[in-house]
Amino acid sequence: MQQQRLSPGSLLDDRGRLEQAGWATTEIRTYDRARISASRLRIKEWDYYCLISDPASDDAVGPVGLALTVADNGYMGLVGVSWLDLAAGTEVTENKLIPFPLGRMRMPSSADAGDVIVHRGALRVEFRHETRGRRLIVDHPGFDGGRGLSGELLLQQPADDRMVIATPFPRAPKAFYYNQKVNCLPASGTLTVRGVRHEFDAASTFGVLDWGRGVWTYDNTWYWGSASGLHQGARFGFNIGYGFGDTTAASENMLFHDGIAHKLDRVHFHRPHGTYAGGPWRFTSSDSRFEMDFEPIVDRAADVDALVLRSTQHQVFGRYSGHVLLDDGTRLEIENLLGFAEEVRNRW
Numbered sequence: 001m002q003q004q005r006l007s008p009g010s011l012l013d014d015r016g017r018l019e020q021a022g023w024a025t026t027e028i029r030t031y032d033r034a035r036i037s038a039s040r041l042r043i044k045e046w047d048y049y050c051l052i053s054d055p056a057s058d059d060a061v062g063p064v065g066l067a068l069t070v071a072d073n074g075y076m077g078l079v080g081v082s083w084l085d086l087a088a089g090t091e092v093t094e095n096k097l098i099p100f101p102l103g104r105m106r107m108p109s110s111a112d113a114g115d116v117i118v119h120r121g122a123l124r125v126e127f128r129h130e131t132r133g134r135r136l137i138v139d140h141p142g143f144d145g146g147r148g149l150s151g152e153l154l155l156q157q158p159a160d161d162r163m164v165i166a167t168p169f170p171r172a173p174k175a176f177y178y179n180q181k182v183n184c185l186p187a188s189g190t191l192t193v194r195g196v197r198h199e200f201d202a203a204s205t206f207g208v209l210d211w212g213r214g215v216w217t218y219d220n221t222w223y224w225g226s227a228s229g230l231h232q233g234a235r236f237g238f239n240i241g242y243g244f245g246d247t248t249a250a251s252e253n254m255l256f257h258d259g260i261a262h263k264l265d266r267v268h269f270h271r272p273h274g275t276y277a278g279g280p281w282r283f284t285s286s287d288s289r290f291e292m293d294f295e296p297i298v299d300r301a302a303d304v305d306a307l308v309l310r311s312t313q314h315q316v317f318g319r320y321s322g323h324v325l326l327d328d329g330t331r332l333e334i335e336n337l338l339g340f341a342e343e344v345r346n347r348w
Contacts, residue, residue, distance in 0.1 A: 003263060004249040006166060011178055012036065018176045021168050023250035025161035025261045031109045031178055031213050038174040038215040039074075044348070045107040045214075046071035046078075047116055047127055049136055051153065051187050051207035052086075052317075053200050054229065054338045062087025063338055064198060065317065066153070066191065067300070068125055068138060069095075070105070070116050073348055075309050077101035079118050079125055081140050082300060083149055083193055084317060086338070089298045091317075092144045096120045097306065111180045111211040133157040133185070134209070144194060151191035153200060155207050160184065160235075161261035163254045167245035169217050177214035177245055183237035183256045184228040185209065206237070219347045220244040223269045225283070225294075227320050227339025231332055234258040237339075238324070240267040240283065240290065253290070255324050262327045264289055269341065276301070276314040281341055283322070292322035292334065294341055308347075315342040 004022035011029040013019050016037025019029070036043060052065040064087070069080035077098030084091045098105070098120065108114025116127040126137040134155040143149040162182045169175035186202035206228035222244045228237035237256045253264035265287040272279035277296035284291055296318040304311040319336040326332065 002249070003251070003265070006164065010035070011166060012176070017173050018166055018168050021166050021246070021249035023166075023252070023263070024164040027111055027162075027164060027180060029164075029166060029178065033103065033109065033213075036174075036215060040102045041074040042175070042215045043103065044071070044073045044212065044216050045105075046073070046210070046212050047107065048210040048212075049127070049155075049207055050210075050226070050340070051155075051200070051205060052084075052228070052338045053187075053198075053205040055201070055204045066138075067093075068127075068136060070107075070118050070125055070127065072101045072103060072105035072107050073309075074102060075100060075348065076306055077105055078304070079120055079123060081123075081125070081138060081143060081149060083144070084298060084300065086297050086317060091298050091300045093300055093302055094140070094143060095302070095304060096123055097304070107213070109213075111182065111209065130154070138191075147194035149191065149193045151189060151198075153187050153189035153191070153207075155185040155187045156202060157185065158259055160259035161254075161256065163239045163252055163261070165250055165252045167247060167250075169245045172217050175215045175217050177212065177216065179214075179252065180209070180211040181226065181239040181252070182209040182211070183226065183239060184235040184259075186235075206235070208237070208239075216244075216346070216348065219345075221343065221345040223341075223343055225267075225269070225339065225341040227337045228256075229337050231257070231334065231337075236332070236334075236337075238290070240264075240269075242266065253285070255290070255326065257326060257332070269343075271343065276316050276343070277318075281316075289325040290322075291324075292320045295319050295321070310347045311344065313342065313344045315340050315344075
């Protein structure tokens with residue numbers, strides 16, 4: 001597959017179509033919602049953060065995770081909060097739906113500027129930019145039957161490469177997906193969950209941002225995998241995925257090592273037949289540079305059904321082991337790196 005690098009400029013032309021399809025390692029194309037020529041019902045905009053803490057100390061509290069979602073998907077908005085106890089193999093996810101936001105949630109046009117602030121009743125979720133990075137604020141007193149979840153986390157923003165991709169959709173010239181995945185963000189702060197205070201240390205907690213803007217066709221299934229952590233003291237992570245749109249110009253598969261991106265070709269997900277968390281997954285790549293096994297811990301499953309809209313999700317958290325090859329041929333052996341792999345079908 002020919003991998004096409006994006007050049008600087010506007011994401012969309014005057015007709016609301018992609019100026020260029022391809023990939024980059026910075027936010028090189030400018031997204032402007034006003035240039036979209038499709039119906040507002042078809043516009044999908046979201047920010048999703050996932051943080052995983054994996055303390056090395058034997059006497060520390062085991063691995064935990066937090067996922068926060070704010071999405072304006074035209075017909076329906078969503079604010080999601082998930083807490084994962086990966087030591088116990090449990091998770092709790094709660095979503096608040098917002099009918100027909102149609103752009104009123106004012107999602108920023110850049111992944112690097114503009115705050116996301118949503119209050120729904122007693123639930124408050126904020127994603128704020130600061131000089132040092134990104135501050136995530138959550139206050140959900142009704143979480144888990146009133147047991148509550150609240151706190152603040154600061155994600156450092158090093159000047160790293162990231163995954164950026166502009167994807168068209170076959171036979172739908174006004175449809176596109178502009179996506180950024182920002183991996184390996186060191187995170188620190190505190191969360192109080194069910195009355196228990198959790199301290200997050202930037203040496204063992206790393207986050208990823210999934211920033212998506214686009215016009216989607218109605219029925220799509222995607223596969224996404226991600227992990228962020230340390231390898232021999234250097235920050236290491238990856239983004240892998242496929243399943244929607246026309247990816248002939250580029251894949252979204254990248255390794256990240258010490259702030260530098262290493263582009264991969266196609267990566268294939270081999271999920272165990274008939275199950276998501278009942279057995280190991282396997283990953284292979286067409287260029288033999290990403291070969292991994294994945295041992296599931298917990299399936300964060302959700303089925304959001306709102307009449308004409310439905311999202312069926314299986315985001316499986318677990319540990320990756322295997323090897324990768326950097327651009328210069330350096331082989332990295334990966335062992336028990338916490339991350340996730342997911343299969344999602346959206347009809348929206």
